[in-house]
Amino acid sequence: MKKQLQEIQEKALAALNQVKQTKELDDIKVKFLGKKGELTAILKGMKDLTNEERPIIGQLANDVRNDIENKIEQVKKELAALELKSRLESEKIDVTMPGHTCACGHKHPLDKVIDEISDIFIGMGYEIADGPEVEKDYYNFEALNIPANHPAKDEQDTFYINGDILLRTQTSPVQVRVMEKGKLPIRVVCPGAVYRADEVDATHSPIFHQLEGLVVDKNITMGDLKGALAVFAKELFGEDTKVRFRPHHFPFTEPSAEMDVTCFACGGKGCRVCKGEGYIELLGCGMVHPKVLEMSGIDPDEYSGFAFGMGLERVAMQRYGITDLRLLFENDVKFLKQF
Amino acid sequence: MDMSMTWLKDYVDVDTDIKDYVEDITLSGSKVEGYTVLGGDIKNVVTGKVLSIEKHPDADKLVVTKIDVGSGEPLQIVTGATNLYVGAYIPVALSGSTLANGVKIKKGKLRGVESNGMLCSVEELGCDRHDFPEAPENGIYIFPNEVPLGKDIVEIMDLYDESVEFEITSNRPDCFSMIGLARETAATYNKKLRYPEIMVKEEAEGNINDMVSVDIQNSELCPRYVARVVKNVKIGSSPRWMRKRLRSVGIRPINNIVDITNFVMQEFGQPMHAFSIDTIADRHIIVRNAKEGEKFTTLDGIERNLDSSMLVIADSEKAVGIAGVMGGENSMITGDTAEVLFESANFNGPNIRITAKKLGLRTDASSKFEKGLDPNLCEIAVNRAVQLVEMLGCGDVVKGCVDCYPNKLEERKIPYSPEKINKLLGTDISEDTMIELFERLEIKVNKDAKMLTIPTFRPDLETNADLAEEVARLYGYSKIEPTLAAGTPTVGKKTYEQQITDIVKDTMISNGLCEAMTFTFESPKVFDKLLIPENSDLRKTVNIYNPLGEDFSIMRTTTLNGMLNSISTNYNRRNEEAALFEIGKIFIPKALPLTELPYEPKKLTIGMYGKDTDFFTIKGIIEHLFDVLGISEKAEFNPQSDITWMHPGRTAEIYINGENAGYVGEIHPTVADNYSIETRVYFAVVDFEALVNNACLVAEYKPLPKYPAITRDISMVINDGVFVKDIEKSIKENGGNLIESVKLFDVYQGSQIDKGFKSVSYSITFRAADRTLVDDDVNPAMKKILASLEKDFGANLRE
Structure with a gap:
């Protein structure tokens, strides 16, 4: 009987070594270990054994069963690993094919420049202010020390609505409106649209954008103006x-x-x-004129300040290498999607 | 303003290289736009003398000359010129030379005869007969006198100059002159300024006061009028030095008298006018306002209509000139004018500016006057002019001058404070340094009284801030140390509205939309194009008084036109699809005519087309936006068929918190057609203010569900006209408080459904927060829901 058991063991292990697929394992398990299997059949003869032999053979039978079961588990794992490997190999795809994207929109290049500049000044403690585009002559000119008949009024080719109301030619009137609120100190930038009577061409537009800055506090100096704008640049x-x-x-x-x-x-x-100069003009600036402070209700003996202003289209055009201003207002998606 | 370096050196010694000069003068406050070197290209052109002229053996129109160029063998040069003679002194371009236009001359053969250079006309030297009136119209320039041979032509003919173009700012009218720029140059380099010495011999008989009288009737518009008279005028050409100076600043020499007035205008910045004195009735000059509707023919032969705001120079009978703008044809100097009256007057700048603008006649004179000139210049300038008349020998100057100057402009005294100047600049400049800088600008300093005497040509200097600029620019802006203001700390951040703007833009972009920027003014014709009714408030616009044209003449009251134009651009450039958004202003007058500023509300506008775009695409974008802004619960979309520019069956009005906040839908096909768009276009216009006011950015946590839900699906066939929104509302109202969500998952119209009906299917989810629901919890609610649907909508429930 001992010999029979050893034969079964050898046969089973040999069969297992030949297994190629998981389902063959189940057949082997049934064949050797199942209720009608070979091992069970042999064990039915246990009752004929002597009392001395029975525990020895019983032990042996258990060992054989364990051996076969272990072997089955081992083969099962090996097969699973092989099958996973071949599945992974069969699932290979061309990863160089394009991804499925959801269409992405784009910010207007001018707005990107406005964002970028605003963020710099926000980091320096500035707020962002806004003002009307249809503006009073007073705010656009007079309160900025540009009295009636000043040549500077001519230089700016103003669009008028009537004698008192016009389309602002600069963002500077926002300065006055901020100062008039009387909340000091002031640190603001004001981006926005401005209007001048220029015909549309590659470098001119009757509507364009400026960004104005204003700082008013005690003891503000021209050195502070230089320092702040150098950091900005x-x-x-x-x-x-x-x-x-x-x-x-x-x-x-x-x-x-x-x-x-x-x-x-x-x-x-x-x-x-830069036409050989090495430098490019970026902005105009200066210390706020004492008359301007005074007109807005700020005592120029106690407070001083600086202001600056720049055209934004030019910054955007230089930044992105855009050569025709008109592209900014056509809104062709082939253009907008580049930014 | 163009300036000649040669001319500048008459007044101040500058030996700086032109490149450095341009930078130095810019950094001290006179901005240079650019400069050109005149005569700079000419190389290896020398003086020569014609030794012999022989016929060319093989060409009738050519001659073979021998030219002495001072050294070595005489050169053989072939030329086609016909004005040569033996002994003539001429410019010779040697082999290997360069002419003014950059052309290089090399030796070669002309019809088989060797030619070792070229003889030059003035044109080939970059000049014309205005520069050298003695030059022939066609031919080689022949020197009128003997010249040393072999000398550089640039030097001998005085062709070299550097012309510098300045941008002069409106506060410095004094710098529109050679003297003004020389003064700035002298101040920049701390050099001495040499004013021209003005002495008049007055050799003619008589005294001007017996000959001419002047009456200023409006001294506000004409603060000063100075006149001098020249007799025995001999019109001719002016000398080379004067012509050269005029040419170098872009003025064409004409004749000696005209050249003198132009020269003085450039030199001192004071425009002058010369009248033929015989044409002035009674020799009595009246400065008066024009009569309303007065007609007057100016020098250029054009008749002008004057009005009473304009100032004229007149005699007792007629006007003879428009003050400060242009003289009259009737008093013009001609070849046989014998007596000339030089006018050197001061006029009110703004008035001249307005007159010139009204007449559309901006002249050299008016553009100088309009900036506001110093009346104290008048006398200096007229004396300089008659001095030049004597110097050029083109007339005899009559003794004396008539000077009408009712209110003499005196030099102003203003206090200065070195402390305030330093405080404003953030510098530590000593008072003595400041004084030295002031004095360079001809400002007199009284240190003890801390007082400055400001020359009358500097009306711009009034306050310590003005003085600070003078100090700073001569001291050097670059020497001011950059600092970062300490001061009161401020928090830099965006306002709530600005944050919402960012969120809206980000949401639009994440939905695949590109940001657009459109013009805020447009044509009044857009209303018809947009099918906007005649009586619509949208047609009440803020109008531009002086637009660039009708197309840009009204401030928009709707963003539709701008966006439709952009969509049209994309469509007509064959872009398969386009999706754009803009946050832009519209302009709504409070009352017309406009007495106060209009409202400027902002609108979010979306415009899109494309093969995968339909109504629900754009509505989905709006819903996404509402979700991001936390206003989904407050928003409603109601069908709206009355917006004339929108498709009546495919448009919804948007309500937020019960208030109208815009609309979304398909553009009316007629409108699309008006914009040449042959596809369906989807638009949404949302009040930006409504988004700001209703947005809720603060999220509140609700505990996650602990107990499972029960979901029931129902399908029904229902009349096509019933809105799913109403069905959903009914389900929610009748389902009790256990309803968690109601979700439409299918709508079907087709062969299995009768015409005029549709099948809709909902998934209804019930959940309780405190227990697991059982069928008995849900069944009564479902019963009620189904009963109402049948009763209220005639729904035919499908199992």
């Missing part, structure tokens, strides 16, 4: 950007300046973009 154009301040004239600031930044294209060496 570095943030916008990169750490290596240098700025240059040139004296200029604006009726609402004194002293006044224009700020140039080193050319983004050549870094200041001089190239076609």
